[in-house]
Structures are given as structure tokens and as C-alpha cells.
Amino acid sequence: MIYFDNSATTKPYKEVLDSFVTVSSQFFGNPSSLHSLGGQAEKLLSQAREQVGQLLHVKAGEIFFTSGGTESNNLAVKGAALSSRNRGKHLITSSVEHPSIRLAMEQLEQEGFDITYVPVDEKGRVSVADVEEAIRKDTILISIMLVNNEVGTIQPIREIGEMLKKHPTILFHVDGIQGIGKVPFCLNEDRIDLCSLSGHKFHGLKGTGILYIRDGVRITPLFSGGNQERKIRSGTENVAGAVALAKALRMTLTKGEKGIESIRKIQNLLRKELYKNEFIQINTPVDHAAPHILNFSLKGIKSEVFVHALEEKKVFVSTTSACSSKKKSASSTLIAMGVPEAIAETAIRISLSFDNTLEEAIEVIKAIEGTVKQLERVMK
Known part of the structure; x- marks a missing residue:
């Protein structure tokens, strides 16, 4: 089996699974309980928070554990909007x-907020000038992703953060879910107020996530309950999940530049060989692109048919993002990039992890070329 769908989810590290089992079986107390079992769980949770803070070079108190990327994004955007609505109701994304x-x-x-959607160019990238031009007196939040989950385009986060130093009252949220570990960024230096991460995108477990909230930023909680996570995210804490997430993040970031260099070589090989095929159009830009995502379209071949045909050869890829792959519609990202709908409807996404190899890439190239020829004959 060759798994090239890591932007949908990654395989958990064995050490991550082991830590989850150990904490779940031996330190299962509720961290809010007064007895010693609760105290042990609370200590582990605090240690996990401290570790994540150190890895991201921020304060432990700025780390809030969530159930994943979707919750982190919703909590950041809605929480920031609701807490700042007395200052304005204009958001930019x-x-x-x-x-x-x-x-x-x-x-x-x-709910009465006004949203400006900044367009992207043919590479899927926003212009800092366009973002700045969209700012109004009542703008309270800007939310831009670090890496596009479909085509891998890297957005100018640092440049936007630099520009926002002139607008200190506007909160800046970054969806860093697809970029963490693959595309370097700095929460403090890039003037980021809120940042979302998801454990299962870097070999942690599904159902675990992080929301970074810069010290001093206030957001409105979305859940009512026991006031866990310093009143920001009520609900009994997933201690084992938080411990596993911290371990996964450390292991991923430790691989650093060597891991990034490795997957960049694989991506370059895939791009070079697939470009030669007349039935394939590469959609991921050459520059300002993350090293682990390669998006391409198949001319005249249905993407879902292609995905299942590759699966028969034990090669696993996806169509668009995992959240949208079962909806038979054109990629909204590619449409926004100006790609014709007929091409956007046939998009395939390859996404890599540090565990993938050049040898696997060679096998995948052969499988793709063979599948294209096979389906081309059927469709004639």
C-alpha cells in the first residue's frame, strides 16, 4: 500500500498511540477532580500544554486544547467576531x-456581520495590497490560511502580519492546519493573534487540536459548561489526546528541514514526470507552494473514477479536500484561481508525509500513467 493522502489525515506515530493508551489506562482521572487521580491528570495536561508552548515558542497560557481544526477555526472566527462586535462587524477572509x-x-x-472575500490570483495566492485595500474603519478580524489544503499555495502570512502592525486593533487569525511542520512560520514574529492546528494532520490523533490565542486577546466561548480551558472551551479535557498531540508535534518538528527537503524532492519528481503526460494539467504553482501537496487535473477523466482505479492498485490519493471529496462538484479553490470548471471537476490531490519515499513516488507515477491509459481506452 502507498498512502499519498496525508492532507486528509496522517497515520499516527506508534509512540503517539502508546502514549494515548498509557495515559488513558493509567491516568484516567478527570483533571477537574480534587483527588489524586484528578491531580495526576491535571499535571499531565499542564505538561502537554507547556510542551506545545515551547515547541511553538509561545507561552503555555496561550495554548488551548480543542477537538480539532474545525472547532479551532470556528472558535477563533466566531469567538473573535462576537467579542469585538461592539467595535465593528466587518471581517476579511x-x-x-x-x-x-x-x-x-x-x-x-x-448574524449581521459584513464579510469581504479577497480574491486570489492564478496561483491561488492573495495580494497583501488587496487585503489592505479591503480594510475599513469597522474591520475587526482578518482570517487567512497558511497553506491551501487543495493546491498547497502558501499565503503571504508574514507580509500580511507586517502590514497589520499599522492596524493594531484588527485581530489576525491564521488557519495553520495544513502548514504546521511543513512550512515554517512564527506566531510572534508574524503578528498572529489566533492560530488553529489539528493533531491528525501531523501524525497525532483525530479529535485533538489546538487554538493559539495571543496573550491579551479576548474571544467569546462557543460552549457553555464547566469553564474548562480557562473558560474558553468547556468540556472535560481529553488529557490522553493532549499528551499524544504534544508528542506528535515534537516528533514532527524534530524532523524539520531534513523532512521538508525529502518531501520536496518527491514532489519535484512527481511534478516533472506527470507534466510529461498530455492528459494531465498541474494545478499546484511552482513557487509559493508547500512541499507536500501536488494538485493536478485529468483531461476528460472523472476524478472519482480515477481515485478508485488507483485504489485497486493499492495507491491512495484524493480528489479535493477530504471534507468535500464526497461531493461531486468542481473545486471551489480551482474555480477561484480561474481554472475552467471542466478542469476543476477532475482534480486529484497527492499529499505527502515525511514517511513517504522516492521509491513510492516512482511506483505511483507508474500507477498513474497506467491508469490514465486504461481509462482513456475505456472512454474512447
């Missing part, structure tokens, strides 16, 4: 955000 941002914005629009 891009036209290629993940559904958990786009649909959250649409919900806020129904």
Missing part, C-alpha cells in the same frame, strides 16, 4: 479558505 472558515463566515453574515 480569502476566497479559497477551508469550509470550516467559509461556512463560519456565512453564519456570521446571517
Whole structure:
């Protein structure tokens, strides 16, 4: 089996699974309980928070554990909007955000907020000038993703953060879910107020996530309950999940530059060989692109048919993002990039992890070329 669908989810590290089992079986107390079992669980939770803070070079008190990327994005966008609505009701985002941002914005629009969707160029990238031009006196939040989950475009986060130093009252949220570990960024230096991460994107477990909230930033909680996570995210804490997440983040970031260099070589090989095929159009830009995502379209071949045909050869890829792959519609990201609908409807996404190899890539190239020839004959 060759798994090239890591942007949908990654395989948990064995050490991550072991830590989850150990904490779940031996330190299962509720961290809010007064007895010693609760105290042990609370200590582990605090240690996990401290470790994540150190890895991200921020304060432990700025780390809040959630159930994953979707919750983190919703909590950041809705929580910031609701807490700042007395200052204004204007939000800015891009036209290629993940559904958990786009649909959250649409919900806020129904609540009386005004949303500006900044367009992208043919590479899927927003212009800093366009973002700045969209700013109004009543703008309270800007939310831009670090790496596009479908085509891998890296957005100019640092440049936007630099520009926002002139607008200190506007909160800046970054969806860092697809970029963490693959695309370097700095929460403090890049002037980021809120940042979302998801454990299962870097070999942690599903159902675990992080929301970074810069010290001094106030957001409105979305859950009512026991006031856990310093009143920001009520609900009994997933201690084992938090411990596993901290371990996964440490292991991923430790691989650092060597891991990034390795997957960049694989991506370059895939791009070079697939470009030669007349039935394939590469959609991921050459520059300003993350090293682990390669998006391409198949001319005249249905993407879902292609995915299942590759699966028969034990090669696993996806169509668009995992959240949208079962909806038979054109990629909204590619449409926003100006790609014709007929091409956007046949998109395939390859996404890599540090565990993938050049040898696997060679096998995948052969499988793709063989599948294209096979389906081309059937469709004639």
C-alpha cells in the first residue's frame, strides 16, 4: 500500500498511540477532580500544554486544547467576531479558505456581520495590497490560511502580519492546519493573534487540536459548561489526546528541514514526470507552494473514477479536500484561481508525509500513467 493522502489525515506515530493508551489506562482521572487521580491528570495536561508552548515558542497560557481544526477555526472566527462586535462587524477572509472558515463566515453574515472575500490570483495566492485595500474603519478580524489544503499555495502570512502592525486593533487569525511542520512560520514574529492546528494532520490523533490565542486577546466561548480551558472551551479535557498531540508535534518538528527537503524532492519528481503526460494539467504553482501537496487535473477523466482505479492498485490519493471529496462538484479553490470548471471537476490531490519515499513516488507515477491509459481506452 502507498498512502499519498496525508492532507486528509496522517497515520499516527506508534509512540503517539502508546502514549494515548498509557495515559488513558493509567491516568484516567478527570483533571477537574480534587483527588489524586484528578491531580495526576491535571499535571499531565499542564505538561502537554507547556510542551506545545515551547515547541511553538509561545507561552503555555496561550495554548488551548480543542477537538480539532474545525472547532479551532470556528472558535477563533466566531469567538473573535462576537467579542469585538461592539467595535465593528466587518471581517476579511480569502476566497479559497477551508469550509470550516467559509461556512463560519456565512453564519456570521446571517448574524449581521459584513464579510469581504479577497480574491486570489492564478496561483491561488492573495495580494497583501488587496487585503489592505479591503480594510475599513469597522474591520475587526482578518482570517487567512497558511497553506491551501487543495493546491498547497502558501499565503503571504508574514507580509500580511507586517502590514497589520499599522492596524493594531484588527485581530489576525491564521488557519495553520495544513502548514504546521511543513512550512515554517512564527506566531510572534508574524503578528498572529489566533492560530488553529489539528493533531491528525501531523501524525497525532483525530479529535485533538489546538487554538493559539495571543496573550491579551479576548474571544467569546462557543460552549457553555464547566469553564474548562480557562473558560474558553468547556468540556472535560481529553488529557490522553493532549499528551499524544504534544508528542506528535515534537516528533514532527524534530524532523524539520531534513523532512521538508525529502518531501520536496518527491514532489519535484512527481511534478516533472506527470507534466510529461498530455492528459494531465498541474494545478499546484511552482513557487509559493508547500512541499507536500501536488494538485493536478485529468483531461476528460472523472476524478472519482480515477481515485478508485488507483485504489485497486493499492495507491491512495484524493480528489479535493477530504471534507468535500464526497461531493461531486468542481473545486471551489480551482474555480477561484480561474481554472475552467471542466478542469476543476477532475482534480486529484497527492499529499505527502515525511514517511513517504522516492521509491513510492516512482511506483505511483507508474500507477498513474497506467491508469490514465486504461481509462482513456475505456472512454474512447
